[in-house]
Amino acid sequence: MLMPKLNRKKIYEHLFEEGVCVAKKDFNLKSHPEIKEVSNLEVIKACKxxxxxxxxxxxxxxxxxxxxxxxxxxxxxxxxxxxxxxVIPATHKVMRAERPVFGAKSAAGGPKGEGERSGYRAATEKATEAGPGAAPVRHGFGRGEPQHQ
Known part of the structure; x- marks a missing residue:
């Protein structure tokens, strides 16, 4: 497709900076949302x-x-x-996330181990009994059987 060299250069610059280009399949759109002053049709055809x-x-x-x-x-x-x-595209740049130092306190500032599995094993706040007969038996969820109380 014939297009001005300036528009082709803008498309190529955007594609190189980002590493990707997204275009809606709307050939009548006056300008591309990310590349101003370039029609959406020109972006699609240049990338194709x-x-x-x-x-x-x-x-x-x-x-x-x-x-x-x-x-x-x-x-x-x-x-x-x-x-x-x-110069490399944004998709090829390595983004390293900052990780906490090993052995440091948790993000909440509490002691290490708080919120771990060992917290579930502690039997300090058990208010109900466990085992058979502790939970009430509820009948009547079948096919019309009357509910027993």
Whole structure:
């Protein structure tokens, strides 16, 4: 599809930054929700062009196109946009979650072991009896049998 080079560059920049591109299957939409000043049709057709060259993986579900950048696509867009090797898409960045130090107090500030299995084993607050006959027997939930009291 013929489109201005500036629009194609905006689409490719967005795809490289995010690593994915999502487009609703609405060819009459004036502009794409994430890429301003570019029509939704141009985004779909540019990404389908990349998909035909196997630079992105295309997935379609519930009237939405999902395009995922492949390793070959990253190399191609890096060359097309003139980016260095240290620039990578957001989907390829490793996000490390902060984990607490081993042996530290719990997040609530209580002593270690509070809220563990051992808390259920303590018999300090048992108010009812356990065993047969402790729970009341309730009849009458069958096929019309009168309820006994």
């Amino acid at each position: 062009s990349l998909a035909s060259r196997e630079l992105v993986k295309e997935q379609f579900a519930w009237r939405y196109y999902y395009f995922y950048l492949t390793d070959e696509g990253i190399k191609y867009l890096r060359d097309y946009l003139g980016l260095t090797e240290d």
